[in-house]
Amino acid sequence: MRILHAAYEWIDDALNPIVVKELRQAVQGKFITGILILFLFFQIGTLAFSLIDKAATNNFDLGRETFVVLMTFVLLAGTLAVPVYSGYRFATERSDLDSDLLFITTITPRAIVRGKFLAAFALVMLFYCASLPYMTITYFFRGIDLLSIFVLVVLSLVGVGLNIAICLFIACLPLNFALRIVVGLGALMPLFWVFGLSVAMTSEFLRMGIGARLLTWGLWEDMTPVLLFLVFCLGMLYVLSVAAISPPATNRAYGIRRFVTGFWALSLGIMLVYSVKAANARPLGAWIIIATGLLCMAILGAVSERTWCGRRVARTIPTNFLGRRLAFLFYSGSAGGLAWAIGLIVMTQVLPVVLLDAWGLGGLDLGYSFEREREGIVALTLYVIGYSLLGAWIRRTFFPDRIPVAFTWFLVALVAGLGGALPPIIGFILFGSDEEGWLLGNPFLGMQNGSWRETSLLFAAGFAGLMLLVHLPWMKAQWDRFQPVGEGAIDLDDVSALPS
Amino acid sequence: MKLEVRHLRRLYGETKALDDVSFTIGSGEIVGFVGPNGAGKTTTMRILSTLDEPTSGDALLEGVSLLEHPERARAVIGYVPDSLPVHRDITIHEYLDFFARAYGIGLRRRESLIQSLEEFTNLMGIREKMLGELSKGMKQRVSLARALIHDPQILLMDEPAAGLDPRARIELRELVRVLAGRGKGILISSHILTELAEICDSALIIEQGRLLRSGTLEEITAPERMGRAMLVRVMADHARLAEEALLLPNVREARLIGTDVEIDLDGDDQACAALLAAIIGKGFAVVEFRPRLSNLEAVFMNVTKGDVQ
């Protein structure tokens, strides 16, 4: 008895408070109960319809068809209704005017995000459980096996998790009501996209008989890159959400950069092994392109970060030679973030090729159009570096007080838009020329399959190089300022003590 | 635990909600926070509770910066907001249980802790009620119980008496005294100055984001006690009193208001006592002799202008 009690106590203490509260509220509230009843109604309806059908005809695919319909209902609830509901609730708790008091308890941001996620997931499981009896009945129709049912149910949870993470992430963003609505509406696209893909995946996998193919390499050969990408999305949304609700004085960039770097190394390793095993380096080629593209966004993020890491983070800077250098790359701070992102991009471009060579597999085909795509993405990256630094410079020089540093990315987008649009207009009006050379300021020029790729690559390299050169003294100053701060009395008239 | 607020400034666009506000709250001290609507009281409390951030300035808890370590501040600061955020579909008991869990209080302590808090704030009988169904005063009590869950050393109370019935008000005053007796520093805002004056050791007067006066009650009411208006009620002959009072020493002005006589007096408590003695000496039967405004109210009316920004 005593052990039982101790176990109960341990479990209770380990429970995430938010999960407990959200489930209590969901049970007592009307929304989830209402949806659940509606849901059961549809499930029973579908099944009844199939039963009638079964009696009337000799449909060999009836089990499969019924299952897909049932699954569609589950996915409607799991990838759309519950995530949107959870995100909406979370967002209202976090609105500026009425910030929920939960955020000023000692609970950690991680526990909040995890709790919200688990609570939403538990609600989805409720729908799955309610549906499972009906799903298994389809087995008694024809065209489906139990293993397939099981595998599909598990796989569909990935989509569920992804959509919950998307909704919670949007709820975490520090936006005002209007902006949140805009972003929320924008997010409907990926949400529906995931829902559609999940439904499509269900019927496609059933058609090819996933149950029987589960243990074949061919299946996993196709699935590995996709799963890897999905895991990345989930993890990224998690660290971004946590950073978004952490206090500004904390080392918010650290968690993100650590995760990205870790995942970068892990996925590179997996893709390399995969390339060697499959004797096919095309997925690795795709990895290079996608990773570079994603890291471009990290550059935009870096210029929008605070310049100095702040006193609290500075207290944790290691004093040894290597520690301080690593900390500079990984800790909050604009200059370090830029160095980190650019360094990682260079490694993404160089390392896989070097490693393949070292493996004696230099001749492996990285993809049919790899070289072309690579040139395109490198050009884009150079443009992003150039415009980001230009935007950051403009903000620092002309609007240091007017535009908050967190909105630098917006300024960058604006400048890049002008850089792409103004020269051709000027060229046409002033010189009456519609030569393509005027388009060189357009960041996407290099992505085109045209004769301009090389010129734009050169131009972008010059642009990025120039901006980097301009920024060198600034980078140096930031590095010099990146010094450990000792414990000690705080001089409150020292305004620079606050992160800015 | 000492809370030092330094040079707080908070801008909302052009509006200076707070403009260079500095003060200190010591342990066991009850500080009244008064000011007209829109003065910046709620803004100050939101910043101190880490719900909001100042444009500049900081607050130190035992020398630790609130901006640098909001998590540490959260562990020692309790905040009773002026309105309870909406949490539907949850009972009072579950709500308190949730916050106890959020503060990391384990099962072993939680049950008894919540029970004692419910008794302390008189919620025991209604603990199974849904939060959405509560009246304003009940919500206020839930809010107080919630703020006390982690036994904070500093308590920020934003108009806690608003919406409470007379009995609850008196009980609240007792609670506040008990809490201060346990060494908690308490910042309490209210528009009912007479009530506030009864429990506070010191007060802050704020208007348009600027701290106009601060100090112990004695200190900040001293200037107003030099010249004040007294209300005198006598059994009969009030008209005669209004005339004769003018001849008494230190009396600046005397007028009849209904059956009361209002006398403007120059001078301190001494002059006040002398006035009463003189009135009685003239043979008036005095029923009532009191200041027209309480000290704090007089200061408030003198110091603030009633402008809103």
Ligand SMILES: Nc1ncnc2c1ncn2[C@@H]1O[C@H](COP(=O)(O)OP(=O)(O)OP(=O)(O)O)[C@@H](O)[C@H]1O
């Ligand atoms: N979210 C906000 N956005 C813009 N202005 C705000 C916001 N919150 C407060 N203010 C402004 O800040 C000033 C101070 O407001 P605050 O709520 O602190 O006043 P208060 O002293 O609590 O008033 P009351 O006695 O009415 O509760 C006001 O001018 C108010 O309009």
Ligand SMILES: [Mg+2]
């Ligand atoms: Mg207020």
